[in-house]
Amino acid sequence: MTAGLRTESRPFNRVGMKRIGITTTVPSEFIFAAGLAPVDLNNIFVTDINSSGFIELAETEGLPRASCGWIKGMYGAARAGMVDAIVAVSDGDCSHTRTLLEIIQSEGMPLIPFAYPYDRDHSLLRKQMEKLAAWVGVSMEDAEKWMNRLDSIRSKLWEIDRLTWEENRVTGFENHLLLVNGSDMEGDPDRFEEKCGRFLEEARQRPALPQQLRLAFIGVPPIIGDLYEFIETLNARVVFNEVQRQFTLPFRSDDIVERYLLYTYPYDVFSRIRDIKEEIAKRDIHGVIHYVQSFCHRQMEDVMFRKHLGNIPFLTVEGDAPQKLDARTKLRLESFCEMLSLKISALGRPGC
Amino acid sequence: MLNALGIDVGSRYVKFARFEDGRAVMDKVDTVMFYRRCRAVSGGVDIRRLEQFAQSSFGRIVATGYGRHNVRIQGAEVISEIRAHAEGARYQTGLLDFTLIDLGGQDTKAIRVRDGLVDDFLMNDKCAAGSGRYLENIARMLGITVEELAGYCHNPAKLSVTCAIFGESEVIGKLAEGVEIESICAGANLSVASRVSALMKRFVSSTYVVTGGVARNGAVTKFLAERCEGRVLVPEHPAFNGAIGAAITAQTQETVFHTVGEPAKEADRAP
Numbered sequence A: 001m002t003a004g005l006r007t008e009s010r011p012f013n014r015v016g017m018k019r020i021g022i023t024t025t026v027p028s029e030f031i032f033a034a035g036l037a038p039v040d041l042n043n044i045f046v047t048d049i050n051s052s053g054f055i056e057l058a059e060t061e062g063l064p065r066a067s068c069g070w071i072k073g074m075y076g077a078a079r080a081g082m083v084d085a086i087v088a089v090s091d092g093d094c095s096h097t098r099t100l101l102e103i104i105q106s107e108g109m110p111l112i113p114f115a116y117p118y119d120r121d122h123s124l125l126r127k128q129m130e131k132l133a134a135w136v137g138v139s140m141e142d143a144e145k146w147m148n149r150l151d152s153i154r155s156k157l158w159e160i161d162r163l164t165w166e167e168n169r170v171t172g173f174e175n176h177l178l179l180v181n182g183s184d185m186e187g188d189p190d191r192f193e194e195k196c197g198r199f200l201e202e203a204r205q206r207p208a209l210p211q212q213l214r215l216a217f218i219g220v221p222p223i224i225g226d227l228y229e230f231i232e233t234l235n236a237r238v239v240f241n242e243v244q245r246q247f248t249l250p251f252r253s254d255d256i257v258e259r260y261l262l263y264t265y266p267y268d269v270f271s272r273i274r275d276i277k278e279e280i281a282k283r284d285i286h287g288v289i290h291y292v293q294s295f296c297h298r299q300m301e302d303v304m305f306r307k308h309l310g311n312i313p314f315l316t317v318e319g320d321a322p323q324k325l326d327a328r329t330k331l332r333l334e335s336f337c338e339m340l341s342l343k344i345s346a347l348g349r350p351g352c
Numbered sequence B: 001m002l003n004a005l006g007i008d009v010g011s012r013y014v015k016f017a018r019f020e021d022g023r024a025v026m027d028k029v030d031t032v033m034f035y036r037r038c039r040a041v042s043g044g045v046d047i048r049r050l051e052q053f054a055q056s057s058f059g060r061i062v063a064t065g066y067g068r069h070n071v072r073i074q075g076a077e078v079i080s081e082i083r084a085h086a087e088g089a090r091y092q093t094g095l096l097d098f099t100l101i102d103l104g105g106q107d108t109k110a111i112r113v114r115d116g117l118v119d120d121f122l123m124n125d126k127c128a129a130g131s132g133r134y135l136e137n138i139a140r141m142l143g144i145t146v147e148e149l150a151g152y153c154h155n156p157a158k159l160s161v162t163c164a165i166f167g168e169s170e171v172i173g174k175l176a177e178g179v180e181i182e183s184i185c186a187g188a189n190l191s192v193a194s195r196v197s198a199l200m201k202r203f204v205s206s207t208y209v210v211t212g213g214v215a216r217n218g219a220v221t222k223f224l225a226e227r228c229e230g231r232v233l234v235p236e237h238p239a240f241n242g243a244i245g246a247a248i249t250a251q252t253q254e255t256v257f258h259t260v261g262e263p264a265k266e267a268d269r270a271p
């Protein structure tokens, strides 16, 4: 009988290992502390020029056509030999990920599950972290030191975010691209920090961007590449990327466990709603775009957002594979932005 | 002052509207023919290649259709279908607060208009399910006209698939079971209305304005009226609503609250 996912807790044999795949944000401090490099499988997949090849590979292996594109892409990335082992979020992301882990594990990939406790139980999350620490052979204190190191990079990402909404110098796509990498720091903290530093220097010198409409982008990061670019042709700009910002762990605490309890994405939708509402007010947002992934259970969260985000204009956009925007989605985005512009010119601001 | 022209490039027809002596004058041409005849050498589409516009010159042309980038008419400004339809319905009904249901050939839209402005909209079907195309296909299969199909509302057969393609096999199944054609027609009308009423519930209103080619289907509007609390209005020119909205926008950039035009007809609750 093969060992079940939950029983994996012994230190793994690190010989020859370097790159640890992750399926969403996990406490990467532990991985870095062990001298390993976390690599977000989503990022590898979606930035690869052959990203649709990853999906084809997954479908050839029998993953259903009607299943999440991110899952198929991560499967392809894992199969492409880009990582040596995987820390996989088994609770707090989705059941599709859990099945993906089982498939990958059955194909011989060393793997450790990481579970975010739904009820935000401090001791349970601590236990998960201790298990992860033991697996990679480091202590909690080692990881805490790394938290400080990573926070110096995160503070650059927070500044990039501030320049996006407060000074209007950073595009929605740049914000997305840099913040989303908060999950793995591109596998190389020094290089990534330098990159963020260079970006900040350059962005601070820019003139303010001209777009009048300020949009929030909530939901999982979009799989469609040209979404942001297209929006910016419509006199609009994304000034808030909800989940990408969460990947930068925006809420401070000296306790590493607490830090990952404040991170909203893997828990209930209510804390996300609170966070989104605060940011909508702070960032003076005119409209919300909820991105949903085809075949993702999170599509159902749409109901909650529409109900609880108040009177703000709201558009749901669905994406499936890493392709360009389809004509219909373009049409809906155009109509949405046009509606917001007309409301602003008639009423001063939409939603009132 | 030169005339303003509104153009709505639809999947079946390209519709034109302009105003003469305060009344809307309308015209339409087949979409494929329109593109064939009007494709300009310099790229885009030149409407002066159409006989009726050969000698015309317009002060301003506003076009709408499936996506900004799909409507490349020379000399025309483009607005979204959502805005065009909202403007058209506002002009045709004289109302400022309503929910507009546009039942087109390929898709269905719901638009909530408040104080004369688009407040929210939904276009949630990626396919032609439940659209005019579905009803056309059913009518063609049954060897009757769409107008005839629109006359049936009694004893509707239970049809659950409104897909423009797969709906046909369900109808064949019903025929094989010996279900009356009248019942199948009523069932097709009802299934479109049921699908649309789900959209209406998202934007509850005391008034629903129904436009698009399918709005001429009395059975569908009757079923819709039965499924909602508010009144259901069909304006005088439901199929030209988008073109009229574009013409209104072309005529004046300001927000206008015209009430010219024939009063809208209220759909019968009981035929």
Ligand code: SF4
Residues within 6 Å of the ligand: A068, A069, A070, A071, A093, A094, A095, A096, A097, A220, A293, A295, A296, A297, A298
């Ligand atoms: S998009 Fe949804 S289904 Fe896909 S991996 Fe993320 S949470 Fe799971």
